[in-house]
Structure formats: C-alpha cells, structure tokens
Amino acid sequence: MPANPSTARAGRAVHASRTLSAAASVLALAVSLAACSSTPSHPAAAPPTTAVRPAAAEAGAQHAYATLFDMANKAVAPKLAVIEDGSTLRTAISQALSSSLAASAAGAKVVGITLLSTSGCANAGLPAPCARVSYDILGTSGKPLLSSASVGYSVDVNGTWLVAKSTICGLLSMFEAASGSKSSTPPGCP
Numbered sequence: 001m002p003a004n005p006s007t008a009r010a011g012r013a014v015h016a017s018r019t020l021s022a023a024a025s026v027l028a029l030a031v032s033l034a035a036c037s038s039t040p041s042h043p044a045a046a047p048p049t050t051a052v053r054p055a056a057a058e059a060g061a062q063h064a065y066a067t068l069f070d071m072a073n074k075a076v077a078p079k080l081a082v083i084e085d086g087s088t089l090r091t092a093i094s095q096a097l098s099s100s101l102a103a104s105a106a107g108a109k110v111v112g113i114t115l116l117s118t119s120g121c122a123n124a125g126l127p128a129p130c131a132r133v134s135y136d137i138l139g140t141s142g143k144p145l146l147s148s149a150s151v152g153y154s155v156d157v158n159g160t161w162l163v164a165k166s167t168i169c170g171l172l173s174m175f176e177a178a179s180g181s182k183s184s185t186p187p188g189c190p
Contacts, residue, residue, distance in 0.1 A: 052156065057131050057161055058113045061113050061131060063082070063161070064083075064162050065110055065133065065152075067079065067081075067082045068082050068168070069108035070107050071097075071105045071106055071107070072106065074097055076093055076094050076097060079093055082163055083162055083163050083165060083168050084165040088188040089168065089188040091188060092186040092187045095186075095187075096172060099179065101175070101178070104139060104145065105145065106139060106140045107137075108136065110133055111149050112149070113131045114131060116128075121155075127157075130156070131161075132151060132152075133151070133154050133167075134149040134150070134151055135151075135152065136149050137150060152164065154167075165189075173189065
C-alpha cells in the first residue's frame with residue numbers, strides 16, 4: 001500500500017529538522033570553539049616535500065583540535081593559540097563561545113590525518129607543511145555530534161601544528177548563518 005504523502009512529508013520535515021539542528025549545534029560548537037567544516041578543496045595526498053614527522057603532525061593536530069573544541073574551558077586565549085593567525089579571530093571566537101550552541105560540544109577527536117604535498121597545500125590555499133584532518137566534534141556525552149567525521153586542515157607554523165584559519169573561518173561562517181547574522185564574513189576572516 002502506498003505511503004500517505006502527508007506522512008512522508010512530515011517524516012522528511014522531522015528528519016530535515018533534526019539534521020539542521022545537529023548541524024547548527026556542531027557549527028555553533030565548532031564556531032564557538034573556533035566543524036561541518038571548511039574544505040577549500042581535496043588536494044591529492046602525497047609525501048610532503050619538507051621533512052615532516054607524521055607522528056608529530058598527528059599529535060599536534062589532535063592537541064590543537066581538542067583544545068579548540070574543549071567547551072569546558074571557555075577561555076579564549078588557549079583557543080586562539082591553537083589557530084593559525086588566531087589573534088585576528090578574537091572577536092569571532094569570543095562571540096561563538098558566548099553562544100548557547102557552544103554548550104553542546106565537549107571536545108574533538110582526530111580520527112585521521114593525511115599529510116599533503118607542497119602543491120596539495122597550495123591547492124588548498126594553505127602554507128606547507130599542512131595536513132587534511134578528519135575529526136569528530138564530541139557532545140557532552142562523549143559521542144560524536146555528527147554521523148560522519150568533519151574535514152578540516154592543520155598547518156605547521158614554526159614547528160607547532162595549528163588548526164588552519166580557513167577551517168575555523170568556514171565553521172564561523174556556518175555559525176553566523178545558523179545564528180541569523182546578517183554578516184556572512186566573521187570578524188577576522190578573509
């Protein structure tokens with residue numbers, strides 16, 4: 001027997017509402033902490049031309065993403081310290097952290113990292129060395145807020161792996177849109 005069209009539409013509306021709510025929470029969480037995510041492109045992975053230790057890149061990216069998405073710590077300075085050119089995002093990060101959506105996030109876990117070649121970094125609009133990072137934004141229950149991992153980038157700045165500014169600006173833009181802001185460009189983002 002065919003499904004009732006009204007029931008099917010209502011089911012799709014509930015699913016869309018849940019998806020939008022989860023996306024808004026993650027965006028607000030990601031924005032408030034600095035992930036869906038900003039993905040300029042998916043450059044091909046290749047061995048980087050600079051000597052990068054994969055274990056150091058993974059540990060650095062894990063630390064940066066965990067610090068950024070640690071909502072238990074509302075301090076802005078530690079979050080800015082793990083973002084590429086973070087000092088330019090103070091206003092946007094402060095606004096995001098003060099939002100009610102920030103309370104839905106409790107951290108992040110890097111689930112994969114791929115070091116990119118110098119040309120791969122350039123294609124993504126990033127300085128080399130860089131890496132594509134798959135990560136989960138964790139809710140207060142410790143479980144991922146989204147059904148699939150978000151994708152962002154990490155860059156090595158003077159030996160320290162940081163969350164790429166393009167990643168956080170993408171998250172902040174989504175947060176601005178989800179919060180009904182008339183501005184599409186968060187303060188400090190290009």
